[in-house]
Amino acid sequence: xxxxxxxxxxxxxxxxxxxxxxxxxxxxxxxxxxxxxxxxxxxxxxxxxxxxxxxxxxxxxxxxxxxxxxxxxxxxxxxxxxxxxxxxxxxxxxxxxxxxxxxxxxxxxxxxxxxxxxxxxxxxxxxxxxxxxxxxxxxxxxxxxxxxxxxxxxxxxxxxxxxxxxxxxxxxxxxxxxxxxxxxxxxxxxxxxxxxxxxxxxxxxxxxxxxxxxxxxxxxxxxxxxxxxxxxxxxxxxxxxxxxxxxxxxxxxxxxxxxxxxxxxxxxxxxxxxxxxxxxxxxxxxxxxxxxxxxxxxxxxxxxxxxxxxxxxxxxxxxxxxxxxxxxxxxxxxxxxxx
Numbered sequence: 001x002x003x004x005x006x007x008x009x010x011x012x013x014x015x016x017x018x019x020x021x022x023x024x025x026x027x028x029x030x031x032x033x034x035x036x037x038x039x040x041x042x043x044x045x046x047x048x049x050x051x052x053x054x055x056x057x058x059x060x061x062x063x064x065x066x067x068x069x070x071x072x073x074x075x076x077x078x079x080x081x082x083x084x085x086x087x088x089x090x091x092x093x094x095x096x097x098x099x100x101x102x103x104x105x106x107x108x109x110x111x112x113x114x115x116x117x118x119x120x121x122x123x124x125x126x127x128x129x130x131x132x133x134x135x136x137x138x139x140x141x142x143x144x145x146x147x148x149x150x151x152x153x154x155x156x157x158x159x160x161x162x163x164x165x166x167x168x169x170x171x172x173x174x175x176x177x178x179x180x181x182x183x184x185x186x187x188x189x190x191x192x193x194x195x196x197x198x199x200x201x202x203x204x205x206x207x208x209x210x211x212x213x214x215x216x217x218x219x220x221x222x223x224x225x226x227x228x229x230x231x232x233x234x235x236x237x238x239x240x241x242x243x244x245x246x247x248x249x250x251x252x253x254x255x256x257x258x259x260x261x262x263x264x265x266x267x268x269x270x271x272x273x274x275x276x277x278x279x280x281x282x283x284x285x286x287x288x289x290x291x292x293x294x295x296x297x298x299x300x301x302x303x304x305x306x307x308x309x310x311x312x313x314x315x316x317x318x319x320x321x322x323x324x325x326x327x328x329x330x331x332x333x334x335x336x337x338x339x
Contacts (some may be wrong), residue, residue, distance in 0.1 A: 021073055021088055021091060021092060022092065024073065024088040025088065026087065026088055026089035026146075026150070027087050027088070027089060027146045027150070028075060028076075028087065028088050029075070029076035029077070029085045029086065029087055029088075029207045029208070030073045030074065030075065030076060030085065030086065030087075030088050030091065031071040031072065031073065031074050031075075031076055031079055031082055031084065031085055032072070032073070032084050032085065032086055032091060033062065033063040033068050033072070033084060034059075034062055034063075034068075034084050035084065035157070035160070035161060035255070036055070036056070036059045036161060037160040037161055037218070037255065038255045038256050039055050039058050039059045039062075039256075040055055041218065041255055041256040041257045042256040042257070043055050044257075045256060045257045045260070073088075076207055083211060083252075083253065084211075085207050085208050085211075086153060086157070086208055087146075087149070087150055087153060087208075089150045090149075090150045090151075090153040090154045090157070091154075091157075093150060093151070093154035094153075094154040094157045094158050094161070096332055097125060097129070097154065097158045098158060098161070099332055099334070099335065099336075100125055100301065100332065101121075101122060101125065101158075101163060101164065102336045103121075103301045103302055103303045103304075103332075103334070103336070104117070104118055104120075104121025104122065104124070104125070104300040104301055104302065105118045105121070105302075106118065106302065106313065108302075108336045109302055109310065109313075109314065109320050109321070109336075110314060110315050110316070110320060111302075111310065111313040111314040111315060111320075112313060112315070113313050117300065118300075119168055120300055121300030121301070122164055122168045123168055123175075123176070123179065124296060124297060124298075124299060124300050124301075126155075126164075126168070126179060126183070127179070127295040127296040127297075128295075128296040128297070129151055129154070129155055130179075130182060130183070130186060130285070130295065130296075131295050131296045132147075132151055133148060133151045133152070133186050134281075134282075134285055136148045136151065137186075137189060137281060137282075142193055142196060142197055145190070145193045145194065145197065148186075148189070148190045148193065149190055149194070149206060149212075151186075152186065152187055152190050152212060152216075153208060153212050155183070156212050156215030156216055156219070157215065159215070159219040160215050160218055160219050160222075160255075165219060165222060165223050174291075175291070175292050177233040178233070178287075178288050178291060178292065179288075180220070180223075180233040180234055181232075181233040181236075181284065182281075182284055182285060182288050184233070184234070184235075184236030184237075185236070185279045185280060185281040185284045185285075186281055187216050187236070187240070188236055188239055188240070188243075188278070188279040188281075189277075189278065189279050189281045191213075191240070191243045192271075192274050192275075192278040192279060193274075194206055194209070195243070195246070195274035196274040196275075196276075200243065200246060200247045201247055201248060202247065202248050202249060204247070209247060209249065209253070210244065210247070210249040210250070210253025210254050210258075211253060211254055211255065213240055213243065213244050213249070213254065214251075214253070214254025214255045214258040214261065215254075215255065216237070216240055217237055217240055217241070217254075217258065217261040217262070217265060218255055218257075218258075218261060220234045220237055221261060221264070236279075237265040238265050238266070238267040238269040239269050239271055239279075240265070241262050241265045241266045241267075241269070242268075242269040242270070242271045243271060244262065245266075246271065303321065303329045303332075303334060304329070307319040307321070307322055321334075
């Protein structure tokens, strides 16, 4: 039997401070550091013209500050004025997808597969999240709502914090457009379900409501600025603004510059009364599958390839993961650079 000093016997509050986030209940809100993308947004809006490395230095200094470390993973309920909160399971899911983003990048493994391989891999990951969202959405009587919100929150953080938007724009423009439309429908269904529950309000039990709404205004805006990606497939943003207004949430609940994002997308859109399947996610998913075939999988996950397949694509014709335990690969335990 373990003694009192082993990790398995550390009190719950102390486990938080050791970074054992998996020990925290899935749907409990925890405090996390202010996000890097918020520093980036601040730099862009205030025209500070800092280099990327300088923005990173500002973020790192804030994340390493004693007052930030003191809050790390503590219950958000104990710090009601602190904005940077997330469900524990959403934080874990975001990290998982950040890792899987590197798993589908041949540069991470010193190999070459084919043009746009990484982009196809990222798109496959997005589809996996949408498949999981559908499973939660199909549960009756709002029983899957917390899981739906976990997926949407993790997606929002992943899209804003990672390299997703840099990789996902491919030559399959119509399918990417369909994907953006489906993501919008999923997010609106989540907000509709929260509204049905009577939790679309400033003191919602979904404590990151305003923050996540702002993320789903931010990443499409970034997509438009960087790639000129616009049109009807991102038109759902006006409804996000409408939900934000209905909830009585101020721009201060979102990331830096949310006031500008609201102004840009505010069209006084009508969202109507909440009702099941308000945003036709199920029918849009069906249409998506009929156009694009099977969704998701791990075809582009290089950690799931055979040793021979990895060696075939490697520059030195050797499997870079030959000595990595299979259990680690199976459980997404491998931490790699992004290349």
